[in-house]
Amino acid sequence: MEIKGKTIGTGKPLLCVPVMESNKEEIIDELRTLAKSEADIVEWRIDTFVDYKNYNAVREVFAAAAECMKEKIFLYTFRTKKQGGMGELAPDELNDLHDLAAESGCVDLLDLEFFEEEHPARKIRKLHKQGLKVIASHHDFYETPDREVMKMLLEQMCAGGADIVKLAVMPQNMEDVLKLLSVTYEFKEENPDTPVITMSMGKMGMISRLCGESFGSAITFAAHKKASAPGQMEMHEVADILERIHKIM
Ligand SMILES: O=C1C[C@@](O)(C(=O)O)C[C@@H](O)[C@@H]1O
Numbered sequence: 140m141e142i143k144g145k146t147i148g149t150g151k152p153l154l155c156v157p158v159m160e161s162n163k164e165e166i167i168d169e170l171r172t173l174a175k176s177e178a179d180i181v182e183w184r185i186d187t188f189v190d191y192k193n194y195n196a197v198r199e200v201f202a203a204a205a206e207c208m209k210e211k212i213f214l215y216t217f218r219t220k221k222q223g224g225m226g227e228l229a230p231d232e233l234n235d236l237h238d239l240a241a242e243s244g245c246v247d248l249l250d251l252e253f254f255e256e257e258h259p260a261r262k263i264r265k266l267h268k269q270g271l272k273v274i275a276s277h278h279d280f281y282e283t284p285d286r287e288v289m290k291m292l293l294e295q296m297c298a299g300g301a302d303i304v305k306l307a308v309m310p311q312n313m314e315d316v317l318k319l320l321s322v323t324y325e326f327k328e329e330n331p332d333t334p335v336i337t338m339s340m341g342k343m344g345m346i347s348r349l350c351g352e353s354f355g356s357a358i359t360f361a362a363h364k365k366a367s368a369p370g371q372m373e374m375h376e377v378a379d380i381l382e383r384i385h386k387i388m
Pocket residue numbers: 157182184216218250276305307338340360367368369371
């Protein structure tokens with residue numbers, strides 16, 4: 140898959156940096172800073188914006204993003220409390236935010252919490268009609284499910300029509316990290332046309348954020364000012380490590 144000349148799913152994993160600021164001016168500043176950074180993808184975690192229910196304020200951020208994200212892939216994520224974020228919205232309100240993303244014309248990828256949706260496949264079809272590409276995601280902040288369960292979660296999101304599938308889980312031990320890496324590798328081998336993103340969170344899982352080129356995870360998340368999940372490293376360090384690994388491979 141290619142967006143804005145960047146290939147997702149083969150070669151060096153793309154580097155995604157979340158914007159976690161809480162007010163409009165800081166969000167826009169951070170978007171402009173990241174537009175000049177080594178990030179391939181910039182994720183706006185809109186759930187951290189204090190004013191996400193003010194649609195005009197949301198539109199203003201999109202207008203700024205439209206100007207500065209011309210060379211970066213722009214990912215839009217509303218992460219609910221249930222899935223480890225800060226946001227809480229009724230389904231209709233979430234639909235409104237997704238519509239605003241589509242209307243903005245500047246969102247390349249939208250994160251959809253697949254298993255929180257009542258009709259996820261229908262929702263993905265709607266987002267596709269609106270011109271958006273969808274990353275279907277699922278988070279487990281407590282544990283790493285069994286291999287078969289993780290495989291099934293990825294396969295269900297893929298069968299639901301997602302363009303990219305993402306799974307973030309919490310390890311209890313290093314075996315859990317190995318399980319996630321092997322499920323990732325297997326999924327990629329069996330579904331070469333659907334990029335997969337996985338991460339084992341926390342310090343224990345840190346290695347999973349660096350070895351995507353070996354095991355198949357297409358995108359890795361790294362922090363600039365604030366980490367958006369446990370175990371994220373600093374973006375300059377990750378960019379450097381990914382490049383070093385890529386040169387050897
Ligand atoms: O889904 C993800 C992955 C993530 O949770 C991580 O573990 O790096 C970080 C989030 O910002 C992003 O939306």
